[in-house]
Each structure stands twice: as structure tokens, then as C-alpha cells.
Amino acid sequence: MKSQKNTHVTLQQVAEHAGVSRATASLVVRGSQNISETTREKVFNSMHELGYVYDRVAANLRSKSSTTVGLIIMELANPFYSELLIGIHQTLDQFGQTVILGTTFDSCTIQDRLLSTMLEHRVGGVILSAVPGTSGEAVERVRRWGIPIVLVNRILPGTQCDFVGIDNVAGGQLAVEYLIRQGHRRIAFLGGLAKLSSWQGRKQGYDNALRQAGLEIDHSLIIESPATRDCGIELIQRLLSIPNPPTAVFCYNDIMAIGAMMKMKEMGLTPGKDIAIVGFDDIPEAAIFTPKLTTVSSAIRLMGSHAAALLHARMENPDNEPQNIVLQPELIVRDSCSHSLSAMVPPLDKNLI
Amino acid sequence: MKSQKNTHVTLQQVAEHAGVSRATASLVVRGSQNISETTREKVFNSMHELGYVYDRVAANLRSKSSTTVGLIIMELANPFYSELLIGIHQTLDQFGQTVILGTTFDSCTIQDRLLSTMLEHRVGGVILSAVPGTSGEAVERVRRWGIPIVLVNRILPGTQCDFVGIDNVAGGQLAVEYLIRQGHRRIAFLGGLAKLSSWQGRKQGYDNALRQAGLEIDHSLIIESPATRDCGIELIQRLLSIPNPPTAVFCYNDIMAIGAMMKMKEMGLTPGKDIAIVGFDDIPEAAIFTPKLTTVSSAIRLMGSHAAALLHARMENPDNEPQNIVLQPELIVRDSCSHSLSAMVPPLDKNLI
DNA sequence: CTGAAAGCGCTTACAG
DNA sequence: CTGAAAGCGCTTACAG
The missing domain is CATH 1.10.260.40 (lambda repressor-like DNA-binding domains)
Structure with missing residues (x-):
């Protein structure tokens, strides 16, 4: 009435x-x-x-359950993370869970604050792409509350935890082997921070491929930097002005590769023709840039989807063994490295192949 | 112990x-x-x-307050919406509110379900980018529960509600006036669905600019479609094969413009040289593409930021007059429409300028 | 299948 | 500044 x-x-x-x-x-x-x-x-x-x-909130309080999951990532402006969010959000949705989002901008302080906020909100679990240097204590604090946590993309040494990520070693190797097959001998590894587990993996793959081809590792061709577009722009310039510049560049990720290619074009160079470029991640931008970027797919959405499923499984079964899901990367061949360079480089020693 | x-x-x-x-x-x-x-x-x-x-959840239950806000958008894969989310998330964060995200994929059924979920979660407010054709009843249902709602980007006719958006008429006019100044006379308006308030606004701006320049509106140059990249690809092809093709295209949004330019390049045409292109929104991709896309900025993050602030104000003061914030667009001139075409088109009648 | 009672963890008056 | 009591809206046993 x-x-x-x-x-x-x-x-x-x-x-x-x-x-x-x-x-x-x-x-x-x-x-x-x-x-x-x-x-x-x-x-x-x-x-x-x-x-x-x-009233789900009242129901959750009484039954000590939760329908929310905390997601902590670096930042949304990076397409990698928005893709990750898409994957996570989509499969969490199927489990009737909603996500509470937090961005760290790679600051440990912010990450700690976010973790607290999530606990206060009584999330049922946390998906964390941890700030490099995160203490094991931070994740322990969460788990001591009985809240399961799954790590995504970035590994945390010394922590027994569910994890889902990409095989960075295989990915790096895939990329560099391809470049070698295209005839390249001087291949740079551009950008990324050495403290990130993903950098270490990709670098390892780079080393492996070079070594297997009998090529020496030239440390002047390996440059660290934050993985931003601006750094890509800056580093490619530096890289091309050294005495004996590389003919190919394996970039830490697509964002850097795109920055590098933008700068090259500005310098009058044609990426894929004058220098070969390979990226990592396969963000949507990789397919729309000219030239289309050859890259290693991180299966980002799938990774997100797995993370959500893993968390869900853990919430159902808190005492199972921690799981490790390592996705296999795939090389997506597009236009940023053609054969045209092979004429200028000497053939490999026969006995090495 | x-x-x-x-x-x-x-x-x-x-x-x-x-x-x-x-x-x-x-x-x-x-x-x-x-x-x-x-x-x-x-x-x-x-x-x-x-x-x-x-325990914030228990506290909220007792005090009948809430620290969450529902955000309902079309989809995350569209950069427009991830930018919007960034703006909203950032300023909501400052108010200590967290966002619960829902994506409709432009389905009214899904939107209704999401609205219910949000109510069940006792959100303190809702930010809604409404599915076209949303009934006023849907938003009334929410407000009857005393939950404030702010509309963002898409207007809902006949609803008294806080709203923040861009001046689409001014934006469309800005774009088309610019093209006319560049010497173009046959200008297409490509893509977008006529039922969207933003389409109607941009179309109005297009009409205004043409009329003011004394140019006739040729309806064969106005093509409707969903605002996707694929449609951009398809439509540009159709547009360029008509007997008397346009020399310039004003695209409903950047995504379509990028699709169109991709196709043009594939056809051996140079966007900005063979045909001028202007987009709308200024998504990050616009600055990355070659040629860099000239576009009308929707100030997306700012829009999100305003939406969050508006909602917050409304939550504090439920009985104030509904507010309308209409952001003024800005033309971002880049490389996708140069002067080079002006030679091929006749000058405007003097008495019209 | 139902009813009466207790309780999830907090806040809200209100009398001291 | 403090204590005892009631209550937010629901679920959980448990006896019928």
C-alpha cells in the first residue's frame, strides 16, 4: 500500500x-x-x-561467507592489466562473485593499504599481481585470516601459493629463436626491470636461444628500464646510436616495442625492414600498429580466467596443495620482422645447426 | 597467545x-x-x-551506510570504458569508496540483472552508462530504494537524473568545421547507432557545420552501424566504392576511425593524404596509430572523475536539484587530415563565408 | 516442513 | 568519557 x-x-x-x-x-x-x-x-x-x-551483505555477515574478491594490479592504464581484468571479471561473474579493484602503481605502501582495505571488506579471496619486492609477510597476513590468495603473472620467491603465469623462458626463447632463424645475429633485449620475475625469465630465454645458436651474449645490447612506452622511445634511440647497433630487438613487452617503433618511424626508419622488432604479451594494440607487431602471446585473458578459477577452487577447498599453472606462450608472427635483413648478415656456422 | x-x-x-x-x-x-x-x-x-x-561489512549493516559504488558500463574491451573506469576508480578511491563493476554488452536483460545484484550488495550509489532503450522504470526502481544514480556519457530521455557527458553537438561541429576549413566539401559521417544520444548529437553537429558552410547534406554519406572496429573496416570500403566518394570522413568514434584507416592502408590508400579522417573520443590508441588520428577529445577520464564526484555529492545531499555536467570537447589536431587535398576541391562560394 | 531463540560484528541511543 | 541494552537483516541449529 x-x-x-x-x-x-x-x-x-x-x-x-x-x-x-x-x-x-x-x-x-x-x-x-x-x-x-x-x-x-x-x-x-x-x-x-x-x-x-x-540483502547479501547481511546474509554474508551471518553465514560468514563472501561474494567479493579483491583484485590488486599495478595500474589500469596498462592494456595488459585491463585485459587481465577482463578475463578475471568474466569468469568470476560466472561464480557469482564481484571484484573489488585496487591499483598499486607498484608501491609497496599502497599495496599494504589495499590489502588491509580488502580484509576490512571481508573479501572471500584475493588475486594479486604483486609489487616487486613484496614481503612474504604481506601475503601471510592475509592468509592468516583464512583468506586464500592467488598470485598472477608475477611470482613471489619463497611463497607457497597458488600461481598462474606464462612461461617466460619459453616465450623469450621462442622470440629470439625466431629472430635467429630470420638471419639475425646481433639481437638486443630491450627494457624491463631485472627485479621482475618475468624479466628474468625472458632474459633466460634470450640467453638460451643465443647460446644454442652459438652466438655470444653482448651485454651492451641488454638495457634495463621501466616497462613504459616512453622508455621504449628513449632506449631505441640510445641502442641505435652505439657503434655496432643490433639488427633486431626483442622488447620486454609490447608497450615498449610500440614506443620503440614509434621512435624509429620518427627517425625515418622502417621497423620490420630496417630493424626487426619482437614484443611480448600480444596486447590489442599490437595488431593495430603499423607495422603489425610480431609478438609472444601471454594469453592474458586466459591467464585472468585461470586465476579466477584457481581462486574459486581454493575457496572451496582451502587445504589442497598449492597449484602452479604455467601457460605456454605462442609466437604471433606479424609484420615487424621480415626476411629482408637476412642478406646483410652472415650465415650461421654450419656445425652449430 | x-x-x-x-x-x-x-x-x-x-x-x-x-x-x-x-x-x-x-x-x-x-x-x-x-x-x-x-x-x-x-x-x-x-x-x-x-x-x-x-569489519566494514558489519559496520555498514548496522549503520545503514555503504562504502561501495556500482559501475555499469558496456564492456571493458572498449578503451573508452577502461579510460572511464580509470577516472571513476581514481576519484572514488579518494572518497574511500570501492567500485563493483558490471558489464552489459548493451543488453537490457543483463543490465536489469546487474542493477539487482548491485541493490543486493547494498551499493551506496550507481554510475550508469545506460544501454540504449533502457526504460525510465529501471532507474526509478533503483532510486525508490533511496540509492542515488548518475548517468554517464549516455543520456536517458525523460529521466530527471544527475548526468555527465560531453557536448556531442559542439564536438561534431568542431570536427566537421575543421574538415571544411581544410577544403573538404564531400564529408561522410561514418558509423554509430542512431538510437544513441551521442550519435544524434554528433550528427547534429555535422549538420550544423555543413549547413553553415552552405553545403548540402548528402544522405548517401551517412552510414549507421555498431561502433566497432570491424564495422569501420567494412563501412570505409563501402563508402569508397560509391560513384562520387567523399574526400573526408568524420567517424562516430576513434575505434571506427582506426578500423577505417587500417582498411585504407590495406587498400593502398594513405589516410590523411588520400582521404582525411577525423575521429571522436581521443582514446590512447589514437595517438599511437600511423597516421596519428586527428580527433575530438571526450575528456574521458575527466568525465569519469566528474561522475564519481557527482555521485558523491548526491550521496551527501540526496535532495539537491539534479545536476547536468556537459564537458566541452576539444579538437586534437594530428596527422590524419592534411591540407594536401585542398587543391582538388573548389573554393567555397565567397558569399557563404 | 515450521517456530522460537540465538548470534554474525558492529553502531546507536541513552542513562550515568 | 562509560556501560547495558537493543538492533541492522539475515542464517543457524534445534525441537517440534
Whole structure:
């Protein structure tokens, strides 16, 4: 009657209206089996008539459950993370969980604050792409509360934890082997911070490929930097002005590769023709740039999807063994490294192949 | 002592440990002024010693408040929306609010479901980029629950609601006037769905600019479509094969413009030289593409930031007049439309300028 | 299948 | 500044 301004209808009121007890109404809302068809209908009718809205927050409090998951990433502006969010959000949605988002900008302080906030919000679990240098204590604090945590993309040494990531070694190797097959001998590894586990992996793959081809590692061709576009722009310039510049560049990630290619074009160079470029991640931008970027796919959405599934499994079964999911990368060949350079480089020693 | 597996510490226990009442402890946690320094310290010490974590969910339930905001957008894969999310998330963060995200994929059914979920989660407010064709009833249902709602980017006719968006008419006019000044006379308006308020605005701006220059509107140059990259690819092809093709194209948004330019390059055409292209939104990709896309900025992050601020203001002051924030667009001149075409087109009649 | 009671962890008055 | 009591909206046993 007086439902002009829907003053909050409670389950209590629904029960009274339907002529049943609160407990019964509660069972109906939660879809219990042991309720007669007629009772169920009576309750549903009352719900609709009164405009009832289930209060998940109250329910969660009482039953000590949770329908939210905390996601902590570096920043949204990086397409890698928005893709990751897409994957995570999509599969969490299927489990009826909603995500609470936090961005660290790679600051440990912010990450600590976010972790606290998530605990205060009683999240059912946390998906964390950890700031490099995160202490094991930080994740322990969360788990001591009985809140499961899965690490994504970035490994945390010394922590027994569910993890999902890409095989960076294989990825790096894939990229550099390809460049070698294209005839390149001087191949740079550009950008990324050496403290990141993903950098170490990719670098390892780079080393492996070079070594297997009998090529020497020239440390002047390996330059560290934050993995930003601007650094890509800056580093390629530096790299091309050294006495004996590389003919190919394996970039730490696509963002850097795109920065590098932009600068090259500005310098009058044609990426893929004058210098070969390979990226890592396969962000959407890689396919729209000219030339289209040859890159190693990180299967980002899939990674997100796995992270969500892993967390869900862990929430159901807290005491299982920690799982490690390592996705296999794939080389996506596009236009940023053609054969045209092979003429200028000497063939490999026969005995090495 | 037994804090191995931190069994949930409650405020009750903190109070006991500190030798104060529950009420006092509660006041301390919330930072009340009327507490003596010594009491405050005692309580804080106990909190740390016991490893207490404030339960925001319980607090919100009791005090009928909320620290979450629902955000409903079309999809995350569209850079426009991830930029919007960045703006919203950032300023909501400053207000201590966290966002619960939902994506509609432009389906009314999904949107209704999301709205319900948000209500069940007791969000303190909703920021909605509404599916075209959303009934006013849907937003009324939310507001009847006393939950404020702000519309972002897409207007909803007949709804009295806070709103923040861009001046699409001015934006369209800016773009087309620029093309006319560059010497173009046959200018297409490519893509977008006519049912979207933003399409109608941009189209209006297009009409205005043409009319003011004394140019006729040729309806064969106006093609509707979903605002996707693939449609951009498809439409440009169709547009260029008509008997008297345009020399310039104003695209509904940047995504379509990029699709169109990709196709043109594939066809051996140089965007900006053979045909001028202007986009709308200024997504990050616009600055990366070759040629760099000349476009109308939607000030996306700012829009998100305003939406968050508006919602916050409304939550504080539910009974104020609904506010309308209309951002002024800006033309970002880059490389996708040069002067080089001006030679091929006749000058404007003098009496029209 | 139902009802009465207790409780999730906090805040809200209100009397001291 | 403090304590005892009630209550936010729900779920959980448990006896019928």
C-alpha cells in the first residue's frame, strides 16, 4: 500500500505477508529443495508484491561467507592489466562473485593499504599481481585470516601459493629463436626491470636461444628500464646510436616495442625492414600498429580466467596443495620482422645447426 | 597467545583486552574526538596486539551506510570504458569508496540483472552508462530504494537524473568545421547507432557545420552501424566504392576511425593524404596509430572523475536539484587530415563565408 | 516442513 | 568519557 518510497522491506515482512516463518522464507530465497511448491509460491508472490530485495551483505555477515574478491594490479592504464581484468571479471561473474579493484602503481605502501582495505571488506579471496619486492609477510597476513590468495603473472620467491603465469623462458626463447632463424645475429633485449620475475625469465630465454645458436651474449645490447612506452622511445634511440647497433630487438613487452617503433618511424626508419622488432604479451594494440607487431602471446585473458578459477577452487577447498599453472606462450608472427635483413648478415656456422 | 591461526578478533575482544567498553572501542576505531588520549592509546595497542581487523561489512549493516559504488558500463574491451573506469576508480578511491563493476554488452536483460545484484550488495550509489532503450522504470526502481544514480556519457530521455557527458553537438561541429576549413566539401559521417544520444548529437553537429558552410547534406554519406572496429573496416570500403566518394570522413568514434584507416592502408590508400579522417573520443590508441588520428577529445577520464564526484555529492545531499555536467570537447589536431587535398576541391562560394 | 531463540560484528541511543 | 541494552537483516541449529 504505502510503497511510494520503498522503505526497506525485510525478509521478516515477506514471511509475515506470506504467513510463514522467517526461517522458511529464508530457505525459499536461497532456493532450498525441502520446501513445498505451494509455500515457495506464496513466498515468491509476497516478495514481488512487497518489492523485496535480498540483502547479501547481511546474509554474508551471518553465514560468514563472501561474494567479493579483491583484485590488486599495478595500474589500469596498462592494456595488459585491463585485459587481465577482463578475463578475471568474466569468469568470476560466472561464480557469482564481484571484484573489488585496487591499483598499486607498484608501491609497496599502497599495496599494504589495499590489502588491509580488502580484509576490512571481508573479501572471500584475493588475486594479486604483486609489487616487486613484496614481503612474504604481506601475503601471510592475509592468509592468516583464512583468506586464500592467488598470485598472477608475477611470482613471489619463497611463497607457497597458488600461481598462474606464462612461461617466460619459453616465450623469450621462442622470440629470439625466431629472430635467429630470420638471419639475425646481433639481437638486443630491450627494457624491463631485472627485479621482475618475468624479466628474468625472458632474459633466460634470450640467453638460451643465443647460446644454442652459438652466438655470444653482448651485454651492451641488454638495457634495463621501466616497462613504459616512453622508455621504449628513449632506449631505441640510445641502442641505435652505439657503434655496432643490433639488427633486431626483442622488447620486454609490447608497450615498449610500440614506443620503440614509434621512435624509429620518427627517425625515418622502417621497423620490420630496417630493424626487426619482437614484443611480448600480444596486447590489442599490437595488431593495430603499423607495422603489425610480431609478438609472444601471454594469453592474458586466459591467464585472468585461470586465476579466477584457481581462486574459486581454493575457496572451496582451502587445504589442497598449492597449484602452479604455467601457460605456454605462442609466437604471433606479424609484420615487424621480415626476411629482408637476412642478406646483410652472415650465415650461421654450419656445425652449430 | 594462541594467534597462530588468527581466529577472527572482534571489537568486543579488543575492548576487553583494553579494559574498556565495546562502545568506547567503537568510538576509537572510528576516530571520534571525545576520547581521552590515554584511552585511545590503550585501545590502539590492544588492536595491534590482537591483530584486529575492522569489519566494514558489519559496520555498514548496522549503520545503514555503504562504502561501495556500482559501475555499469558496456564492456571493458572498449578503451573508452577502461579510460572511464580509470577516472571513476581514481576519484572514488579518494572518497574511500570501492567500485563493483558490471558489464552489459548493451543488453537490457543483463543490465536489469546487474542493477539487482548491485541493490543486493547494498551499493551506496550507481554510475550508469545506460544501454540504449533502457526504460525510465529501471532507474526509478533503483532510486525508490533511496540509492542515488548518475548517468554517464549516455543520456536517458525523460529521466530527471544527475548526468555527465560531453557536448556531442559542439564536438561534431568542431570536427566537421575543421574538415571544411581544410577544403573538404564531400564529408561522410561514418558509423554509430542512431538510437544513441551521442550519435544524434554528433550528427547534429555535422549538420550544423555543413549547413553553415552552405553545403548540402548528402544522405548517401551517412552510414549507421555498431561502433566497432570491424564495422569501420567494412563501412570505409563501402563508402569508397560509391560513384562520387567523399574526400573526408568524420567517424562516430576513434575505434571506427582506426578500423577505417587500417582498411585504407590495406587498400593502398594513405589516410590523411588520400582521404582525411577525423575521429571522436581521443582514446590512447589514437595517438599511437600511423597516421596519428586527428580527433575530438571526450575528456574521458575527466568525465569519469566528474561522475564519481557527482555521485558523491548526491550521496551527501540526496535532495539537491539534479545536476547536468556537459564537458566541452576539444579538437586534437594530428596527422590524419592534411591540407594536401585542398587543391582538388573548389573554393567555397565567397558569399557563404 | 515450521517456530522460537540465538548470534554474525558492529553502531546507536541513552542513562550515568 | 562509560556501560547495558537493543538492533541492522539475515542464517543457524534445534525441537517440534
